[in-house]
Amino acid sequence: MAVCSPSSVASYRVKRVSFSNWRKVKKGPAKEDIVANFDMRGQRVTNQYNAGRDMNFGAIRTPEDLITAFEQLNEQFTQAKEAGVLSEEMATDAQYQITKASQQAKKSDPDKKTILDHLSTAKTLIEGVTAASGLVTALAAAIQIVQKLFT
Helix, strand or coil, X not given: CCCCCCCEEEEEECCCCCCCCCXXXXXXXXCEEEECCXXXXXXXXXXXXXXXXXXXXXXXCCHHHHHHHHHHHHHXXXXXXXXXXXXXXXXXXHHHHHHHXXXXXXXXXXXXHHHXXXXXXXHHHHCXXXXXXXXXXXXXXXXXXXXXXXX
């Protein structure tokens, strides 16, 4: 049985998934969440790709740190392409957007909106790829950092 962390993604074939066991879970006084029990027997993990595993967006404090993170993110896209998670065209298009965001961040007076536009475009390009959800999360974190870092 494979256990994936939130930054891990897997493409797999599921033989049977049961949503019949919905139940309420108490979370402290007067709070309840509805959760599901999933029957994942027979699951076969055929390919697993861990996106963003070496990236720590919380440690970014300067534009130079952000540029380094963009370089790491570009490398993650290369790895996703090599793992077959992203097509070559999709990876290239997303990497182009990240490179343009990095170039803008390197300028003496970077334009926050342009950086955000490039990162949002990269995120939109891959959002439909389930196995790339870790990259989508990494791009969302980068967008949040840009919003805080540049005024």
